[in-house]
Amino acid sequence: MSEDKKGKRMVAAVWIFFIAAAWELLAYLLKYVIRDQMADMKLPFPHVIAITLVQNWKVLLEAGAVTFSRAVIGFAFGAGVGIILAVVMSLSKTLEKIAFPYLIISQMIPVLGLAPIIFNIVRDMNVSRILIAAYITFFPVAVNMLSGLKSVEQEKKDLLYSIAASKYNVYTKLMFPFSMSYLFTGLKIAAPMAVTASILVDMLGSKSGIGVKILYSLYSNSTNIFWASVVTSAFMGIISYYIVVFIQKLLLPWQNVIPKEAGAAV
Amino acid sequence: MRNKIGKIVWPAVVGIAFIVVWQLGLLHKLLNLKPFQLPVPSEIALTLADNWQKALTDCGVTISGALIGMFIGSLIGFMIAVIATFFPKWGYGGMIVITAFNAVPVVALSPIMNLWFKTGMGQKIGVVTVVCMAAMAINAYSGLNKLKPFSIDLMHTVAAGKWTIFRKLRLPNSLPYIFTACKINIASAIIAAIISEYFAASTSGLGFGIKDNLRKAEMAMGWSYIVVASMAGIILYLIILLVERDAIKWHASQR
Numbered sequence: 165m166s167e168d169k170k171g172k173r174m175v176a177a178v179w180i181f182f183i184a185a186a187w188e189l190l191a192y193l194l195k196y197v198i199r200d201q202m203a204d205m206k207l208p209f210p211h212v213i214a215i216t217l218v219q220n221w222k223v224l225l226e227a228g229a230v231t232f233s234r235a236v237i238g239f240a241f242g243a244g245v246g247i248i249l250a251v252v253m254s255l256s257k258t259l260e261k262i263a264f265p266y267l268i269i270s271q272m273i274p275v276l277g278l279a280p281i282i283f284n285i286v287r288d289m290n291v292s293r294i295l296i297a298a299y300i301t302f303f304p305v306a307v308n309m310l311s312g313l314k315s316v317e318q319e320k321k322d323l324l325y326s327i328a329a330s331k332y333n334v335y336t337k338l339m340f341p342f343s344m345s346y347l348f349t350g351l352k353i354a355a356p357m358a359v360t361a362s363i364l365v366d367m368l369g370s371k372s373g374i375g376v377k378i379l380y381s382l383y384s385n386s387t388n389i390f391w392a393s394v395v396t397s398a399f400m401g402i403i404s405y406y407i408v409v410f411i412q413k414l415l416l417p418w419q420n421v422i423p424k425e426a427g428a429a430v
Numbered sequence: 431m432r433n434k435i436g437k438i439v440w441p442a443v444v445g446i447a448f449i450v451v452w453q454l455g456l457l458h459k460l461l462n463l464k465p466f467q468l469p470v471p472s473e474i475a476l477t478l479a480d481n482w483q484k485a486l487t488d489c490g491v492t493i494s495g496a497l498i499g500m501f502i503g504s505l506i507g508f509m510i511a512v513i514a515t516f517f518p519k520w521g522y523g524g525m526i527v528i529t530a531f532n533a534v535p536v537v538a539l540s541p542i543m544n545l546w547f548k549t550g551m552g553q554k555i556g557v558v559t560v561v562c563m564a565a566m567a568i569n570a571y572s573g574l575n576k577l578k579p580f581s582i583d584l585m586h587t588v589a590a591g592k593w594t595i596f597r598k599l600r601l602p603n604s605l606p607y608i609f610t611a612c613k614i615n616i617a618s619a620i621i622a623a624i625i626s627e628y629f630a631a632s633t634s635g636l637g638f639g640i641k642d643n644l645r646k647a648e649m650a651m652g653w654s655y656i657v658v659a660s661m662a663g664i665i666l667y668l669i670i671l672l673v674e675r676d677a678i679k680w681h682a683s684q685r
Contacts, residue, residue: 171519172523175519175520175522175523175524176523176526176527178520178523179520179523179524179527180527183527206545206546258440261440261441262440262441262444263441264441265441266441266444266445268667269660269664271617272617272660272663272664272667273656273659273660273663274620274621274624274656274659274660274663275621278656280640280641280644280652281640281644281649281652281653281656284467284644284649285461285463285467285468356535359535360535360536360537363535363537363538364535364536364537364625367537375537378537378538378541379541382541390541393538394534394538394542397534397535397537397538398530398531398534398535398538401534401535402530
């Protein structure tokens with residue numbers, strides 16, 4: 165198991181090195197062979213980005229933290245709504261019938277496209293950011309949680325009811341623990357999306373945050389800062405995913421024994 | 431049968447009730463909004479009826495960009511999955527690293543693609559391509575590799591080559607997974623196309639329409655664009671569902 169893991173890390177490391185080298189080569193070709201005027205902007209050297217990252221880590225970290233913290237609030241809010249909705253839907257068949265089609269339709273409404281409209285309605289950067297991050301979070305959480313609650317075997321429920329367990333007990337002792345892994349699958353999907361939403365709202369007219377950094381550096385032609393900000397925002401997406409994975413390991417230690425299901429990554 | 435009617439009637443009743451509440455202004459009271467901030471449904475419908483031709487043209491621009499990008503992105507994602515299937519150790523690792531590019535937020539991707547492509551269409555297609563790659567790669571990889579137990583052994587007993595196994599076993603097996611990826615991608619493709627239009631230099635498309643109308647404070651027009659975008663998304667989703675039902679039927683009968 166750990167041998168296997170080491171091998172996987174090695175493969176990933178070789179790949180990252182390989183991609184960085186290819187990128188470096190392409191950037192060189194673009195700048196000195198093709199002599200593209202915009203070479204620095206289009207495809208800068210990775211080492212230049214790395215140096216800029218190190219030089220500006222404090223500013224970038226601050227901006228990232230602002231965006232990230234707001235994303236977290238919206239994420240927590242949306243996850244809460246999603247869980248409650250899933251529980252309510254699992255309690256009542258009628259409510260499930262009413263709500264489920266709208267859950268699907270809600271995904272077809274381009275909510276990130278709605279961002280400027282929501283911003284126009286609430287007129288407050290932080291509230292609209294939290295609302296949008298929450299809206300994006302609640303769907304994958306609700307759907308995954310619901311499918312978790314529904315895949316509890318009937319026999320197990322019958323057993324608990326046969327010893328006169330109340331509905332409340334059935335949920336706390338059986339349904340919730342069972343659906344936890346489903347819930348975390350939903351959270352893993354939602355976390356990077358919440359970060360994206362937060363960055364977009366930054367760009368629509370916030371005063372601070374990584375999205376503002378991206379826009380300003382783009383307009384003021386500070387190429388290196390621009391790319392460093394993009395890399396930072398990509399990192400934020402990846403980190404948000406691994407934070408959820410970490411919390412899952414912390415809260416559900418019994419799952420570490422079971423080999424991970426394939427396709428859970430990203 | 432009764433169950434089926436309930437499935438349609440209940441949501442419809444609630445939906446109509448919601449629109450009525452919205453129309454009568456109760457929603458505005460509840461959220462403490464002014465009518466100019468959130469137009470009522472009849473106003474949106476009238477605006478849409480007046481401008482449907484322009485909205486449809488803009489919708490066509492966005493959707494065609496989204497579909498082309500989705501096609502290219504899904505194709506690349508599928509190729510990555512195939513390569514990863516043939517070279518499990520190195521290919522799979524590479525696939526995971528490449529899909530990490532998916533973590534680059536759409537909003538950061540759009541300005542980059544703006545630099546790379548001269549036209550708004552090229553930029554849109556570029557953004558959507560990157561967005562659609564990862565979901566297809568990961569789903570197709572699962573489909574190509576989550577085979578029924580012993581099916582590979584069976585293929586080996588009849589001396590099937592790698593290519594035959596791929597064609598006869600892995601490819602049909604991956605179909606349901608590919609449709610799942612398509613369903614994920616169609617929603618994210620439209621959203622990515624709209625967002626990329628916020629940042630593009632282009633002067634057409636739904637994203638531009640939303641941005642432009644809000645800037646001019648024409649809320650009803652902005653909302654009618656949202657309605658058009660949602661409609662397009664739902665229709666495309668339904669088309670995929672229909673095709674899927676046919677394909678899965680074929681797939682199930684094959685087994």
